[in-house]
Amino acid sequence: MSDRALPIRTDAQVVSNESASGANLRLVLRVPGFPGFEPGQFAMLSPGACTGVDRSDPLLPRPMAIYRARGDEIEVVYKVVGRGTGLLSQVRPGERVRVVGPLGLGFGEPGPGERAILVAGGTGIASVYELAARLAGRFDVVVLLGARTRDDLMGRDDFAGLDVRLEIASEDGSEGIEGLVTALLEDELDAGGPARVYACGPTAMMRAAADLAASRGVACVVSLENTMACGFGVCLGCAAPLADGGSALVCRDGPVFDANILRWDALA
Amino acid sequence: MSDRALPIRTDAQVVSNESASGANLRLVLRVPGFPGFEPGQFAMLSPGACTGVDRSDPLLPRPMAIYRARGDEIEVVYKVVGRGTGLLSQVRPGERVRVVGPLGLGFGEPGPGERAILVAGGTGIASVYELAARLAGRFDVVVLLGARTRDDLMGRDDFAGLDVRLEIASEDGSEGIEGLVTALLEDELDAGGPARVYACGPTAMMRAAADLAASRGVACVVSLENTMACGFGVCLGCAAPLADGGSALVCRDGPVFDANILRWDALA
Amino acid sequence: MSVDTGVDLAGIPLRNPVLTASGTFGYGSEFAPFLDLRRIGGFVAKSLTLEPRVGNLPPRIAEAPSGMLNAISLENVGVDAFVREKLPALPEGVVVIASVFETEIDRYAEVCKRLAGVGRVAGIEINASCPHVKSGGIEFGQDPAVLAQLVRAARRAVQVPMLVKLSPNVTDIAAMARVCEGEGADGISLINAVQALEVDVERRRPVLANGLGGLSGPAIRPIALRMVWQAAQAVKLPICGIGGITSAEDAVKFLLCGASAVQVGTSNYLDPAIAGEIADGIAAYAERCGFARVSDLVGALESGTG
Amino acid sequence: MSVDTGVDLAGIPLRNPVLTASGTFGYGSEFAPFLDLRRIGGFVAKSLTLEPRVGNLPPRIAEAPSGMLNAISLENVGVDAFVREKLPALPEGVVVIASVFETEIDRYAEVCKRLAGVGRVAGIEINASCPHVKSGGIEFGQDPAVLAQLVRAARRAVQVPMLVKLSPNVTDIAAMARVCEGEGADGISLINAVQALEVDVERRRPVLANGLGGLSGPAIRPIALRMVWQAAQAVKLPICGIGGITSAEDAVKFLLCGASAVQVGTSNYLDPAIAGEIADGIAAYAERCGFARVSDLVGALESGTG
Numbered sequence A, B: 001m002s003d004r005a006l007p008i009r010t011d012a013q014v015v016s017n018e019s020a021s022g023a024n025l026r027l028v029l030r031v032p033g034f035p036g037f038e039p040g041q042f043a044m045l046s047p048g049a050c051t052g053v054d055r056s057d058p059l060l061p062r063p064m065a066i067y068r069a070r071g072d073e074i075e076v077v078y079k080v081v082g083r084g085t086g087l088l089s090q091v092r093p094g095e096r097v098r099v100v101g102p103l104g105l106g107f108g109e110p111g112p113g114e115r116a117i118l119v120a121g122g123t124g125i126a127s128v129y130e131l132a133a134r135l136a137g138r139f140d141v142v143v144l145l146g147a148r149t150r151d152d153l154m155g156r157d158d159f160a161g162l163d164v165r166l167e168i169a170s171e172d173g174s175e176g177i178e179g180l181v182t183a184l185l186e187d188e189l190d191a192g193g194p195a196r197v198y199a200c201g202p203t204a205m206m207r208a209a210a211d212l213a214a215s216r217g218v219a220c221v222v223s224l225e226n227t228m229a230c231g232f233g234v235c236l237g238c239a240a241p242l243a244d245g246g247s248a249l250v251c252r253d254g255p256v257f258d259a260n261i262l263r264w265d266a267l268a
Numbered sequence C, D: 001m002s003v004d005t006g007v008d009l010a011g012i013p014l015r016n017p018v019l020t021a022s023g024t025f026g027y028g029s030e031f032a033p034f035l036d037l038r039r040i041g042g043f044v045a046k047s048l049t050l051e052p053r054v055g056n057l058p059p060r061i062a063e064a065p066s067g068m069l070n071a072i073s074l075e076n077v078g079v080d081a082f083v084r085e086k087l088p089a090l091p092e093g094v095v096v097i098a099s100v101f102e103t104e105i106d107r108y109a110e111v112c113k114r115l116a117g118v119g120r121v122a123g124i125e126i127n128a129s130c131p132h133v134k135s136g137g138i139e140f141g142q143d144p145a146v147l148a149q150l151v152r153a154a155r156r157a158v159q160v161p162m163l164v165k166l167s168p169n170v171t172d173i174a175a176m177a178r179v180c181e182g183e184g185a186d187g188i189s190l191i192n193a194v195q196a197l198e199v200d201v202e203r204r205r206p207v208l209a210n211g212l213g214g215l216s217g218p219a220i221r222p223i224a225l226r227m228v229w230q231a232a233q234a235v236k237l238p239i240c241g242i243g244g245i246t247s248a249e250d251a252v253k254f255l256l257c258g259a260s261a262v263q264v265g266t267s268n269y270l271d272p273a274i275a276g277e278i279a280d281g282i283a284a285y286a287e288r289c290g291f292a293r294v295s296d297l298v299g300a301l302e303s304g305t306g
């Protein structure tokens, strides 16, 4: 586990907010005093407070992975799935978005000589880009991305620019192999050798990845995307049930967890 | 009283929404099937439904005078005073705004040979432009506009382009005489002769205008700006108390009323 | 639409489960320019008193977060003018439910008698959210004993299907529902507006001239859903669900919780055509989810929860 | 700021009237990165039970119009860990009010005893919005007789100033306030979250795993203001106003209605520094309106209304 930088709360200025592929957008925010972040950490963004008109619906901030950062500029890649992301998609340069972060604990690094297998799907892809970027060159890194169709793929070109092996699966075959990303994972694992799996995406995908890794005796960590209200451990709303009967807070103890400790059947 | 055209409800398309003077903006909407309107009529606009993201706060539509119309394009001139007008100021061309209108009963015309004295202040100016435009040339029309300062003045140049006598009062003297518009009205009334006063603006201003007119035995109608929920006579929220102890609905029986029938001390 | 949208509400057959709520739909004809009234199941007219009444001084309404407050009081044209002028103005085939409120039980009964035998009145809704003078201004619907007296008296005066509209300002909505069932109501409607207060910090007084008002709109929807669900667990009476409905999905939530029909209220102000769109949307939802009848949605919330 | 911002809440001197609400501020130190805890009057810690507790299965929270639902249940570290680990972690000069909830009255009393004599605890808030097992799950705060027993038992166990936090799910909040006054509470806090239900129309089940949840946020503010005003009319007890406060103006509304102090809840999630801004804003409002003391705002709502 990486030790965490103290989070800050600020009204960040929108530098740009442009559509990437499909329903995905790329938001760049200037966050004065941003302390940096570990791959896998996230921030809470308040789209309700975007437009400068005080409004209480939708009320809650939205958790978004920090895609990457340059100095005090952070980048978020997000998909419009509902009201909060819909509002976020409308903010214009110069406007302000409330940001609280960086939050949570990141992915750790692989052990010496371990191959890093990053498997991500849907909005989960945004959570693993920085991990791939920081491990690239220093470890043997394989990035397996899955999406429904080519357009849904987040950050495809960014990954392609890294010193990593990139493989893609799309359910409609419009990019890479036709099928699920877990099929790619299975091949990777069959290749054998010491490895560590990093999974982020829909719960079903992460569960399948965890099962595959377990069956090969390979360590697997997953990054959960629970609904959150606060993001820093006080509302207790994001709890993930643990195999031992207890529960952990996704925002504070995660979002990254060792797949083995989770009670998968009860994950919302 | 003018007989009313049946109102319609439509998702109007924003043609333009540009800042006029000061905190005032000019919104042009395409309203297919717009049946035309009488001066003094208004429409209910739903800024909460502006941005395409369904949102329930602020909830209620906002009443706005129809400034003028060309075919199925209607124009609204509004001042940003709070959340609803704040949201309205952010809608962009191509976006949609829900419109219900035309609503209410307009100003009538002056009697034969009567001079039309239009006295308006603040956002009330927007309610009298079309009246001035339609009476211009056919009647002797005097338009008296009041504002806190020059920038607040709505549609100054539009009025200047009409065949009417235009006089202006500003509290800080930045435009026209320094003082209240009611001072201009007093001079006009002292000029004598058959006349009819049309007043729209802050309640205090309308009440003063009504008192001045009454003291000279001149007829005076006022256009009230009560808070409204529906705009078409069903919520009973806009009631104005009458001198006879009853009450009238500003949206249905007004917004234009003969000043004498109102119970001014109880007007909100 | 291959889906059967018809429902029965307490003995009133409706072409679809979407009614509009009393006080938010006037006397019906106000909506004619915007909506073919035959597109919806029917409407509940503004509550009627024995004589015509004038309401409170302004301000009578105020905005609230995702809602609005109102204090209109008893303003209405009176039962006789309703029967004489308002009903005849409505096109054939429009289902009308009359709503009744008063300050004394015998006056309630008298209004009901004046509506007896009036052909256009398909049903009567007894609005129990009215301050009861005798019990010091607490609402009829807030005291089980008073509510029982009211329902009993009304039942004697009403031959058509009778709904009792419950106040949400109570500890135990299930108990109030049981009272209605025990006294022979044909169904219950809930919820009415929630008692609330908004303050003007500049004038340092309540925004409404009346002080307190009723909160309505989306803000109260989760409270209304809870109460409809609790009432549905407690009684067999048909339920008409009300509270913050803005879309077909919202309406479906009430049906799933056990409501046989719904009433759209405040949303009519925002969009006078919305009730028709909600009716269409419910049918579309049923079709998409493979329900042959909209009535199959009633109470279809997965149990063992809540 | 020339204004005197200090207030006394039921015997607890506060540097300003802004507290943060139980369950929305953790155990305090979680907010240290965002807010100097000395900028606010103090905070009410997450409610404590005798033993540590794990809460409900997810989903535990859901969004609602201008609000949110939660069903966290009793999850907390337990009273002993609070005293041993959480309190010492807080800087000097931070006013801490401990909150207590349990499922049985004697367990409430036992938790209070464990807090007795703990130096850092400036006051205790008894959370009466907890389901009472013996009375079949209805909240302690919903039955005057049960509430009286609870307050009486707690009063015996508590030496420091004791607030009783009332449930809003009642017919008559004034009656509940009187019970607290009669049983010797030093003050009352209201309101807790309003019982509510949100439904997932795709899965056709409640959104929350627990089914019902508590509605909080701006949506309930007009209801909370009404209840605080009603309670203030009924009792002399100091009142701590809670419900949907998002700004200094919102807080001022509660003071005007008769609250001696306020608690900010859900808003802390949106903006962890907001309580400090609200405290500053109240002082600015008082100054702008010519009040020498913030305490002069308490109950300053123009009377004859409501």
Ligand SMILES: Cc1cc2nc3c(=O)[nH]c(=O)nc-3n(C[C@H](O)[C@H](O)[C@H](O)COP(=O)(O)OP(=O)(O)OC[C@H]3O[C@@H](n4cnc5c(N)ncnc54)[C@H](O)[C@@H]3O)c2cc1C
Pocket: A042, A058, A062, A063, A064, A065, A066, A076, A077, A078, A079, A080, A081, A082, A083, A084, A085, A086, A123, A126, A127, A224, A225, A226, A227, A228, A255
């Ligand atoms: C730690 C963390 C990091 C995240 N990082 C990213 C990111 O980098 N990019 C990105 O696009 N999204 C990310 N998400 C997901 C994102 O938070 C949600 O998509 C967002 O909150 C949806 O808000 P909304 O108002 O648009 O949708 P809502 O209106 O709240 O919901 C609309 C629909 O979206 C779906 N939805 C709601 N919440 C989530 C969720 N948490 N995950 C997936 N679907 C959801 C629901 O099924 C719902 O039907 C992350 C979530 C977490 C917890």
Ligand SMILES: Cc1cc2nc3c(=O)[nH]c(=O)nc-3n(C[C@H](O)[C@H](O)[C@H](O)COP(=O)(O)OP(=O)(O)OC[C@H]3O[C@@H](n4cnc5c(N)ncnc54)[C@H](O)[C@@H]3O)c2cc1C
Pocket: B042, B058, B062, B063, B064, B065, B066, B076, B077, B078, B079, B080, B081, B082, B083, B084, B085, B086, B123, B126, B127, B224, B225, B226, B227, B228, B255
């Ligand atoms: C028939 C009619 C016609 C109108 N025509 C116009 C017009 O052409 N142009 C225009 O700019 N405005 C017009 N108004 C006023 C306009 O409706 C309000 O300014 C608007 O509703 C304020 O909404 P808001 O959400 O921005 O402000 P809110 O957030 O609702 O209120 C913010 C502040 O604005 C003030 N305010 C609220 N309602 C009104 C009101 N009705 N009148 C004046 N001040 C108000 C309040 O004092 C409040 O403090 C008209 C009103 C009526 C009834």
Ligand SMILES: Cc1cc2nc3c(=O)[nH]c(=O)nc-3n(C[C@H](O)[C@H](O)[C@H](O)COP(=O)(O)O)c2cc1C
Pocket: B235, B236, B237, C021, C022, C023, C024, C046, C047, C070, C072, C099, C127, C165, C191, C192, C193, C215, C216, C217, C218, C220, C242, C243, C244, C245, C263, C264, C265, C266, C267
């Ligand atoms: C302005 C207004 C007036 C109302 N008048 C009545 C009434 O006369 N009789 C009644 O039973 N309910 C009345 N109601 C309550 C509504 O019928 C409905 O129960 C309540 O508003 C909740 O539904 P909603 O959230 O969809 O508006 C009124 C509501 C509003 C907003």
Ligand SMILES: Cc1cc2nc3c(=O)[nH]c(=O)nc-3n(C[C@H](O)[C@H](O)[C@H](O)COP(=O)(O)O)c2cc1C
Pocket: A235, A236, A237, D021, D022, D023, D024, D046, D047, D070, D072, D099, D127, D165, D191, D192, D193, D215, D216, D217, D218, D220, D242, D243, D244, D245, D263, D264, D265, D266, D267
């Ligand atoms: C997630 C969550 C957890 C809560 N936990 C508690 C609690 O443990 N004890 C308590 O007395 N109130 C609890 N509350 C209620 C709040 O303290 C407060 O009374 C309520 O949320 C209304 O205030 P608000 O609208 O400002 O949030 C909780 C509220 C929320 C949203």
Ligand code: FES
Pocket: A227, A228, A229, A230, A231, A232, A233, A234, A235, A236, A237, A238, A239, A249, A250, A251, A252
């Ligand atoms: S989101 Fe609030 S505790 Fe995790």
Ligand code: FES
Pocket: B227, B228, B229, B230, B231, B232, B233, B234, B235, B236, B237, B238, B239, B249, B250, B251, B252
């Ligand atoms: S605004 Fe609804 S009746 Fe006038």
